[in-house]
Amino acid sequence: MQNFVFHNPTKIIFGRNTIPSIGPETAAWGKRCLLVYGTGSIRGNGVYDAVQTSLREAGLEVIDHGGVRSNPLLSHVREGIAKVGAHSIDVVTAVGGGSVIDSAKAICAGSAVDHDVWKFFTGKKSIKHALPLTTVLTLAASGSEMNSGMVITNDETREKFGFGNRLLYPRTSILDPEATFTVPPSYTAYGAVDSIAHVLEYYMTSEDPATPVQDRLMEGLVRNAMDACDRCLADRRDYQGRADLMWTATLSLNGLTGAGLGRVGMPMHMIEHSLSALYDAPHGAGLSAIIPGWLRWRSREDDRKIIQLGERVFNFDRCGVPRSAAATIHMLEKWFVRAGCPVTLDDLNIPAADIPAIAENAVRLARVWRLERYSRETIAEILSLCLAASGRV
Amino acid sequence: MQNFVFHNPTKIIFGRNTIPSIGPETAAWGKRCLLVYGTGSIRGNGVYDAVQTSLREAGLEVIDHGGVRSNPLLSHVREGIAKVGAHSIDVVTAVGGGSVIDSAKAICAGSAVDHDVWKFFTGKKSIKHALPLTTVLTLAASGSEMNSGMVITNDETREKFGFGNRLLYPRTSILDPEATFTVPPSYTAYGAVDSIAHVLEYYMTSEDPATPVQDRLMEGLVRNAMDACDRCLADRRDYQGRADLMWTATLSLNGLTGAGLGRVGMPMHMIEHSLSALYDAPHGAGLSAIIPGWLRWRSREDDRKIIQLGERVFNFDRCGVPRSAAATIHMLEKWFVRAGCPVTLDDLNIPAADIPAIAENAVRLARVWRLERYSRETIAEILSLCLAASGRV
Numbered sequence: 148m149q150n151f152v153f154h155n156p157t158k159i160i161f162g163r164n165t166i167p168s169i170g171p172e173t174a175a176w177g178k179r180c181l182l183v184y185g186t187g188s189i190r191g192n193g194v195y196d197a198v199q200t201s202l203r204e205a206g207l208e209v210i211d212h213g214g215v216r217s218n219p220l221l222s223h224v225r226e227g228i229a230k231v232g233a234h235s236i237d238v239v240t241a242v243g244g245g246s247v248i249d250s251a252k253a254i255c256a257g258s259a260v261d262h263d264v265w266k267f268f269t270g271k272k273s274i275k276h277a278l279p280l281t282t283v284l285t286l287a288a289s290g291s292e293m294n295s296g297m298v299i300t301n302d303e304t305r306e307k308f309g310f311g312n313r314l315l316y317p318r319t320s321i322l323d324p325e326a327t328f329t330v331p332p333s334y335t336a337y338g339a340v341d342s343i344a345h346v347l348e349y350y351m352t353s354e355d356p357a358t359p360v361q362d363r364l365m366e367g368l369v370r371n372a373m374d375a376c377d378r379c380l381a382d383r384r385d386y387q388g389r390a391d392l393m394w395t396a397t398l399s400l401n402g403l404t405g406a407g408l409g410r411v412g413m414p415m416h417m418i419e420h421s422l423s424a425l426y427d428a429p430h431g432a433g434l435s436a437i438i439p440g441w442l443r444w445r446s447r448e449d450d451r452k453i454i455q456l457g458e459r460v461f462n463f464d465r466c467g468v469p470r471s472a473a474a475t476i477h478m479l480e481k482w483f484v485r486a487g488c489p490v491t492l493d494d495l496n497i498p499a500a501d502i503p504a505i506a507e508n509a510v511r512l513a514r515v516w517r518l519e520r521y522s523r524e525t526i527a528e529i530l531s532l533c534l535a536a537s538g539r540v
Numbered sequence: 541m542q543n544f545v546f547h548n549p550t551k552i553i554f555g556r557n558t559i560p561s562i563g564p565e566t567a568a569w570g571k572r573c574l575l576v577y578g579t580g581s582i583r584g585n586g587v588y589d590a591v592q593t594s595l596r597e598a599g600l601e602v603i604d605h606g607g608v609r610s611n612p613l614l615s616h617v618r619e620g621i622a623k624v625g626a627h628s629i630d631v632v633t634a635v636g637g638g639s640v641i642d643s644a645k646a647i648c649a650g651s652a653v654d655h656d657v658w659k660f661f662t663g664k665k666s667i668k669h670a671l672p673l674t675t676v677l678t679l680a681a682s683g684s685e686m687n688s689g690m691v692i693t694n695d696e697t698r699e700k701f702g703f704g705n706r707l708l709y710p711r712t713s714i715l716d717p718e719a720t721f722t723v724p725p726s727y728t729a730y731g732a733v734d735s736i737a738h739v740l741e742y743y744m745t746s747e748d749p750a751t752p753v754q755d756r757l758m759e760g761l762v763r764n765a766m767d768a769c770d771r772c773l774a775d776r777r778d779y780q781g782r783a784d785l786m787w788t789a790t791l792s793l794n795g796l797t798g799a800g801l802g803r804v805g806m807p808m809h810m811i812e813h814s815l816s817a818l819y820d821a822p823h824g825a826g827l828s829a830i831i832p833g834w835l836r837w838r839s840r841e842d843d844r845k846i847i848q849l850g851e852r853v854f855n856f857d858r859c860g861v862p863r864s865a866a867a868t869i870h871m872l873e874k875w876f877v878r879a880g881c882p883v884t885l886d887d888l889n890i891p892a893a894d895i896p897a898i899a900e901n902a903v904r905l906a907r908v909w910r911l912e913r914y915s916r917e918t919i920a921e922i923l924s925l926c927l928a929a930s931g932r933v
Contacts, residue, residue, distance in 0.1 A: 398753070407554065
């Protein structure tokens with residue numbers, strides 16, 4: 148195990164009827180609140196009204212900043228930062244999924260400096276101050292509700308870049324599984340894939356080969372993400388399934404899985420971000436199209452961890468499935484397909500001819516994230532392995 | 541899953557050569573530090589000197605309060621509280637295992653009030669203020685380094701009572717696995733048993749029968765505690781084993797395993813506390829003598845969770861071991877014996893004739909902890925099941 152610091156100060160309030168806590172939790176940090184949200188779903192399911200009521204009852208003045216879209220845009224973040232200045236905002240409340248929370252984090256960081264917020268994402272500036280943030284989660288996926296990271300797409304350069312700083316941990320996050328009852332099957336599955344991808348990135352790229360505690364934690368999270376998603380797809384109002392998926396997604400990227408692994412990378416996310424940026428693919432859909440191919444590429448060099456994953460998550464010994472990396476990847480592909488997710492670039496209508504352009508975009512992020520081994524050529528090679536599934540799906 | 545609040549603000553600094561961080565981490569909270577420690581081991585292994593040096597180099601004035609013993613005593617806590625007053629202490633630093641950290645927590649709480657500190661433990665008073673606490677851990681066992689609980693023995697009444705409050709989370713805990721290299725085999729194993737017991741208490745007493753995320757987390761922790769302990773017993777200077785055991789023990793009682801379970805009890809600890817209080821048995825040894833009997837008692841009513849534990853932790857399907865609660869309990873007993881731990885009251889030289897007196901002591905704590913179903917008679921019945929092992933050990 149490698150040395151680490153673990154310090155996650157986010158307060159999680161989890162369960163039914165917890166949204167009315169957002170007012171008091173937010174009022175602890177100020178008087179004027181910027182309310183960041185998406186493009187409409189929370190208007191339909193009552194969450195928006197419940198949050199507004201709670202914030203106002205707690206004495207907060209609320210300025211709206213709706214309209215965050217999937218693969219959230221830098222231009223919209225900049226508009227939010229301008230509102231913070233215009234209205235002397237003290238605290239930001241995000242109501243939504245990862246895109247909304249990430250946008251809110253960028254607003255929190257960008258409002259505390261004179262330079263443009265994008266400089267954080269390109270590594271030219273570091274965060275030293277940030278407005279306090281509270282959140283109400285409406286999608287089990289990104290883990291942003293309990294971590295310090297954010298990902299934003301620059302609509303001018305078509306770069307989808309990520310960045311993190313410990314000042315960006317939400318102060319409080321409200322996780323009410325019922326707020327996800329209206330998430331459609333596709334996005335429910337994409338969220339589960341995102342959660343699985345977060346785990347697999349760390350599981351597969353750990354600098355330390357001996358991390359048994361973290362391995363079992365991660366294997367349990369992958370199994371739970373699949374099981375919980377299955378329940379939600381069978382019945383979108385299955386509270387138990389929604390709750391399991393929500394808490395699994397949060398635990399999948401809150402710092403625990405990576406503590407002790409040493410340096411880790413997120414190469415699958417790195418490549419996927421180009422699919423999102425260039426084709427506006429849903430993040431989880433892009434990931435499920437990348438994961439099998441990336442794992443096949445990885446297995447050529449070292450297949451031990453992939454086999455261990457199969458043994459423990461898919462119970463190879465019990466099912467009579469042969470132990471091999473290919474078998475693990477096949478089982479994952481099968482589950483992705485069953486959940487309605489793409490498993491190839493073709494499923495996303497991305498032709499092989501586009502691979503050079505995707506690789507060209509992705510390698511820029513590889514440099515920012517210091518994933519040195521991912522040259523343009525390597526990324527293109529991985530993408531070529533994403534053209535076809537294992538054939539038995 | 542039940543509603544929950546999870547908010548664990550402790551900063552963990554984990555790994556080799558991390559002890560020199562204790563000075564700066566402690567100096568953030570004040571100028572005058574009470575240094576709480578045990579009865580000598582840290583003098584021999586260099587930890588005491590490293591901590592003193594770091595605290596002084598950070599500009600702290602250090603007042604010693606050594607002499608905490610296993611099953612820490614209220615009288616010694618009271619002496620610490622008197623020192624806090626006499627020396628205008630700002631911050632407390634604990635260097636040791638659970639007994640030392642729990643004593644320090646009691647001093648932190650007791651120093652902030654005019655009444656006697658024992659009133660917290662009997663439920664007559666609640667904690668509203670506490671001095672800040674930092675810790676350097678030297679034993680993987682209690683989890684106290686990342687939780688808000690404490691257990692103290694009243695040397696007048698022979699009551700070993702526990703209590704918790706969120707103001708008692710350490711601000712920073714330093715976990716250097718090398719600081720546990722000198723822990724003898726017996727206490728290494730008792731620590732692993734304590735960690736396993738913390739997991740099993742929640743696993744077995746969860747109010748909610750459907751907690752798959754938490755179940756897999758807990759099953760992984762039990763497996764890891766055994767595997768890591770085996771490594772440490774084979775080679776006490778095995779860094780990887782010491783690190784795995786340390787982080788496993790911390791994760792086993794830091795609030796994560798219980799989040800979502802609803803009301804849980806700690807009946808095995810409740811009974812064990814009487815063994816510690818009456819016979820001064822090491823806590824982990826008392827637990828390993830209680831766990832098999834308690835599980836046998838529990839399996840009469842409901843054996844599903846015990847069978848699931850066996851399937852997932854002992855790989856029943858893979859080993860050809862029949863699926864039954866008895867088989868799970870037998871596997872646990874076998875591991876306890878292999879690790880050198882008692883599995884019956886007889887192993888602790890406690891005669892059957894003492895059962896009524898132990899039950900009489902334990903039922904007092906059952907009332908304080910509101911474990912209503914544990915009458916004097918029920919506790920005696922469980923203890924009678926702790927007289928003999930399953931016979932195949």
